[in-house]
Amino acid sequence: MTTITVLGTGSWGTALANVLLDNGHDVMMWGKTQQTVDELNHSKTNQKYLPGITLNENMQATSDLKKALSFSDYLIMAVPTKGIREVCQKINREADSKKVIVHVSKGIEPQTFKRISQMIEEEIHEDFFTGVGVLSGPSHAEEVALRQPTTVAVASDNEAIRTMTQDLFMSDYFRVYTNDDLIGVEIGGALKNIIALAVGITDGLGHGDNAKAALMTRGLAEITRLGTKMGADPMTFLGLAGIGDLIVTCTSVHSRNWKCGNMLGKGLSLEEALSRMGMVVEGVRTTEAAFEMAQTYNVEMPITEALYGVLFNNEPLETNVKTLMNREKTNE
Ligand SMILES: NC(=O)C1=CN([C@@H]2O[C@H](COP(=O)(O)OP(=O)(O)OC[C@H]3O[C@@H](n4cnc5c(N)ncnc54)[C@H](O)[C@@H]3O)[C@@H](O)[C@H]2O)C=CC1
Ligand SMILES: O=C(CO)COP(=O)(O)O
Numbered sequence: 001m002t003t004i005t006v007l008g009t010g011s012w013g014t015a016l017a018n019v020l021l022d023n024g025h026d027v028m029m030w031g032k033t034q035q036t037v038d039e040l041n042h043s044k045t046n047q048k049y050l051p052g053i054t055l056n057e058n059m060q061a062t063s064d065l066k067k068a069l070s071f072s073d074y075l076i077m078a079v080p081t082k083g084i085r086e087v088c089q090k091i092n093r094e095a096d097s098k099k100v101i102v103h104v105s106k107g108i109e110p111q112t113f114k115r116i117s118q119m120i121e122e123e124i125h126e127d128f129f130t131g132v133g134v135l136s137g138p139s140h141a142e143e144v145a146l147r148q149p150t151t152v153a154v155a156s157d158n159e160a161i162r163t164m165t166q167d168l169f170m171s172d173y174f175r176v177y178t179n180d181d182l183i184g185v186e187i188g189g190a191l192k193n194i195i196a197l198a199v200g201i202t203d204g205l206g207h208g209d210n211a212k213a214a215l216m217t218r219g220l221a222e223i224t225r226l227g228t229k230m231g232a233d234p235m236t237f238l239g240l241a242g243i244g245d246l247i248v249t250c251t252s253v254h255s256r257n258w259k260c261g262n263m264l265g266k267g268l269s270l271e272e273a274l275s276r277m278g279m280v281v282e283g284v285r286t287t288e289a290a291f292e293m294a295q296t297y298n299v300e301m302p303i304t305e306a307l308y309g310v311l312f313n314n315e316p317l318e319t320n321v322k323t324l325m326n327r328e329k330t331n332e
Helices: 011-022 034-042 065-071 081-094 118-123 161-167 182-205 207-227 235-239 240-251 256-267 270-277 282-297 301-314 316-327
Strands: 002-009 027-031 075-078 101-105 129-136 148-158 173-177
Touching: 002 065, 011 027, 011 075, 011 161, 027 065, 027 129, 027 161, 027 301, 065 182, 065 240, 075 081, 081 118, 081 282, 101 118, 101 161, 118 129, 118 182, 129 182, 129 240, 148 161, 148 240, 161 173, 173 240, 173 316, 182 207, 182 235, 182 240, 182 282, 182 316, 207 240, 207 282, 235 240, 240 256, 256 270, 256 301, 270 301, 282 301, 301 316
Parallel strands: 002 027, 002 075, 075 101, 101 129, 148 173
Antiparallel strands: 129 148
16 A cells, blocks of 8 residues: 545545545545545535536545645646746745656646646756656546546656556556656647647537548648657657547547537537536646747647637638648648
């Protein structure tokens, strides 16, 4: 049995804490919302994020970060990309020992183009830092919390972090592969959300499966082009953190990114769609980052560019579909 702290009491942090508890580990969750913390402790549920699901009876949580950090030196960080730096700064104030941090978030920071592990490395003081990893792949929290078969990859430059994380999470319903391409695993998880938003839009517009398959295939080409430019191994995009996560996010009823895109396709504004979601839709912010990266590094990303125009410049959906279809003819 290992002690583990999970930071973030949203859907993904809760589902992963449940996997670790099922594996017999001693887990402490930390969240900033006292009501959710109380519910996890007393009802063993998280109705806002995982409605109708009863969690492991040993589930425990606290809103006291110092207490959560003194519980374990192995941290799972499960907060949206936007909150990563803030949580790291809080760790610097409250920690009293070195930590391994495995994050499970999917995004890239606009303007800096930083991956999440890079933000963590930048922010966490060396006195509190052992190393960093990422757990990613096709894994909706709603299914993991129901103990449905799921496969993911863990990546880190530190082999001990890869194997330790694999050992802690592996179970008969949660299979973990190690992967030594940290850059590729992080980029694949982040960029697939852009394509899922675009697929949601075409589905909302009433287009068919041909359009969906086209966006997924050409989307994977964009992801691979930008990813390799950033130093990823192109083969990673044919694995769980690449095409695996692309498939699930573009086709699952659980996907927040697909649902948000679908509402846009049906005519809602971005503000309306986001407020109806009430959960993080990482692809919106990542579209901004990837659009800027494509310009800066001169990478061709037509789907990302079209989506950027829709999200941030109020460009009409149908016009952008036509623009994509009528691009200069080319070779696959
Ligand atoms: N939900 C899912 O099925 C999966 C989500 N992910 C990724 O995990 C990350 C978290 O997503 P979810 O759990 O789905 O989000 P969520 O919207 O369900 O919950 C986010 C949680 O983070 C907390 N939070 C937000 N900002 C915070 C801050 N600054 N400090 C402390 N807590 C903060 C919120 O209070 C909430 O509890 C995202 O990057 C997402 O892409 C990855 C795989 C699966
Ligand atoms: O990354 C995910 C599944 O692997 C979750 O995707 P959504 O944020 O679109 O729900």
